[in-house]
Amino acid sequence: MSTAEWKEKVEAEWSLQGAPMPDGxxxxxxxxxxxxxRNLLRNPSPHGLSKDSPPPEADLPEFPTDGPPRFQPDGDFSSWTTSTETLPYDTSGIPPGAVVCEMPRYSWFTMxxxxxxxAEGLWEELLDGFQPEIVIQDWYEESQLHESIYQLHVKLLGADKSTVISEHTANPTEDLSNYSxxxxxxxxxxxxxxxGVRYVHFQHRLKNKFMREFWPTLFTGSSVMVRPTKTSA
Known part of the structure; x- marks a missing residue:
């Protein structure tokens, strides 16, 4: 096929009539x-789970585990940059004079x-003029370890990777009275x-809990998808 024929095929495949289709x-x-x-994120489900099946129930051992605390979940996190922030003990709810033998410890796991x-195949004229919709989706486990167990921050960046053109943050609160x-x-x-958008920076944080045993908050199906839908300013 000629270049012109491939160009027509791209235009027809995604119904891009009216979109800028430059030569060259x-x-x-x-x-x-x-x-x-298609999903432009790599390794969107590091725990090997699917949103089409319920999250697995915690497998608690018969006897408590001794040893140093663990603040990072198991999984194959290749293609992700990860970090762990161990949080200080929360003593706000302990009355004066109370004796506490053991308290839970929490950490944020950031990916x-x-x-x-x-690099994924989009071209500047399409991003700047047509401005196709960029769709973000994620699924996290309703673990109820805490009232705040998930945070999302996504930024659309310019060519220098530092200029923020648009961003979105989500920090939902959990209903601890309803366990589903x-x-x-x-x-x-x-x-x-x-x-000017050239990059998408996707970041989410999930809270984990440790008190003898380790309880993670799992996630699956993270996605960044560009839809062939024209938007306007």
Whole structure:
């Protein structure tokens, strides 16, 4: 096929009529990359779980475990940059004079990725003029370890990776009186964000608990997807 034919094929595949389709691009490579409508995050489910099945119940041992505390969950976190923040003990609810033998300890486990939109097959004219919708989705376990167990922060960045063109933050609060132990969805659609977007910085944090045993808050199905839908400022 000629370059012009591959260009027409890209335009038809994602219904991009009216979108800027400049000459000089390798349209066969764009078509093969399929940058629109697929998840651009790598390794979106490090725990090997699916949102279509309920989160697993904790497997508690018959006897308490001795040893140093563990603040990071198990999983294959390749493609993610991870860090752990161990939180101080919360003594606010302990009355004066009370004797406490043991208290839970919490930590935030942070995972982040940066998506290079041009490297994934998108082109500058499309991002700047057409400004397709950028859809964020994530699923976290309703673990009820604490009233705050999940945080999301997503930024659309310019070519220098430091200029923030648009951003979205979610910090839901859990209902500790209702235990259903399901996956909870967090999502957002970026539209009309203006020209200059070249990267998506995806970051979420999940709270874990340690008191003899380790209780993580799991997640699955993280995604950054660009839809072939034109938006306006």
């Amino acid at each position: 691009l390798d349209w066969k490579s764009v078509f093969d990359a399929k940058p629109l409508g 982040e990725q940066v998506v290079d939109l041009k 132990h399901n996956w909870k969805e967090v999502s957002h659609v970026f539209s009309g964000y203006g020209p």
